[in-house]
Amino acid sequence: MARQERALRTRNALIESAAELFDRDGFETASLATISARAGVSNGALHFHFASKAALAEAVREAAAQRLARITDGGAERGDGGALQMLIDTSHALVRGFGQDVVLRAGFDLGDGRGSTGTGADLCTRWRDWVEAAFARAAREGALAPDASARDATLAVVGAVAGFKALGGRDPEWLSPDTLTRFWSLLLPRVAQELTLGGLVAAGTAAGKEALWF
Amino acid sequence: MARQERALRTRNALIESAAELFDRDGFETASLATISARAGVSNGALHFHFASKAALAEAVREAAAQRLARITDGGAERGDGGALQMLIDTSHALVRGFGQDVVLRAGFDLGDGRGSTGTGADLCTRWRDWVEAAFARAAREGALAPDASARDATLAVVGAVAGFKALGGRDPEWLSPDTLTRFWSLLLPRVAQELTLGGLVAAGTAAGKEALWF
Numbered sequence: 001m002a003r004q005e006r007a008l009r010t011r012n013a014l015i016e017s018a019a020e021l022f023d024r025d026g027f028e029t030a031s032l033a034t035i036s037a038r039a040g041v042s043n044g045a046l047h048f049h050f051a052s053k054a055a056l057a058e059a060v061r062e063a064a065a066q067r068l069a070r071i072t073d074g075g076a077e078r079g080d081g082g083a084l085q086m087l088i089d090t091s092h093a094l095v096r097g098f099g100q101d102v103v104l105r106a107g108f109d110l111g112d113g114r115g116s117t118g119t120g121a122d123l124c125t126r127w128r129d130w131v132e133a134a135f136a137r138a139a140r141e142g143a144l145a146p147d148a149s150a151r152d153a154t155l156a157v158v159g160a161v162a163g164f165k166a167l168g169g170r171d172p173e174w175l176s177p178d179t180l181t182r183f184w185s186l187l188l189p190r191v192a193q194e195l196t197l198g199g200l201v202a203a204g205t206a207a208g209k210e211a212l213w214f
Numbered sequence: 215m216a217r218q219e220r221a222l223r224t225r226n227a228l229i230e231s232a233a234e235l236f237d238r239d240g241f242e243t244a245s246l247a248t249i250s251a252r253a254g255v256s257n258g259a260l261h262f263h264f265a266s267k268a269a270l271a272e273a274v275r276e277a278a279a280q281r282l283a284r285i286t287d288g289g290a291e292r293g294d295g296g297a298l299q300m301l302i303d304t305s306h307a308l309v310r311g312f313g314q315d316v317v318l319r320a321g322f323d324l325g326d327g328r329g330s331t332g333t334g335a336d337l338c339t340r341w342r343d344w345v346e347a348a349f350a351r352a353a354r355e356g357a358l359a360p361d362a363s364a365r366d367a368t369l370a371v372v373g374a375v376a377g378f379k380a381l382g383g384r385d386p387e388w389l390s391p392d393t394l395t396r397f398w399s400l401l402l403p404r405v406a407q408e409l410t411l412g413g414l415v416a417a418g419t420a421a422g423k424e425a426l427w428f
Contacts, residue, residue, distance in 0.1 A: 191400070
């Protein structure tokens, strides 16, 4: 294995280990010694890659931002089923990601201001902007009900997904596909234009599940 | 001031101080020394009242549970406007509480399993059960739309309120009355029976604001 590849593996192991400990114990409590031990590397190796815990947190946030982008870009590419179905599929992929991927989960929490030193928008804001753009696109497609506000729908979706993530930390049922499907089943008849509604799959499409990263 | 009254004040000051530090730094990070210093009492006084940090967390959780009960009981007593309006008013009171009352906020987070040693249900579960009972009562009143599921509506309301709380930690706009009003404005035409809908106030009633604790 080339030296560069080894270094990249070590870096990724440290990011994964930091995400696990930030997620379990919180940013403040997690210690660099525990993070390096869990990654199976020396303290010296950790300090070679990351100057501080804040730098490590920033790396977790960046890795999570890439995974979020992969999820949302994947959704956007497959937008031929319409913006609303793309949004449903993407929200299912994100919630699956929250259940399975500790880097994604920890990255969203680091966006809470703790440990974040980056200048880019935090992940919650990026996700919110993306949802808002998807609803705006649905409106342009004529797929939104005439009396439904894209802004209000954005608040509801971003709020509920953030709530399912927070509640899912204690009870995984909140992150189950069934919970999100029930939410969409409730919301869609309110926000989707009548003729569009029949074609929408609240549980997400099979194509969406295959194409999207999680 | 009688000795008993003084002891009660000290106890309450410690609960308030602990809630502030749990909320700011997390349960694990908050130290007993900082909690007693912030409350303006000695370490000895803290240990006279609370044997451990877990005992202090349990007291915060119990104080928060009492405040939640005051909010939900207050709502239930004024139920003459119907179960749906009672639920709207109560959700506004709770979200106001999250913005203003650090004990309520910290108590909900302690329910996350960290630091909680009590046997009673955590606050999220109590709130969820209350919302579910309110929707069931609305259904008995004939106030729910025939195709709206009380269970799905419960998931949406509990999820969104938990999300607004989580997101509000970084951006207080999520805990503003406007955000919750927009959420109810979106949800009500979907869940309320057509004849009931016109009488419902998504922003909460003035009577509700007066009567409810926050």
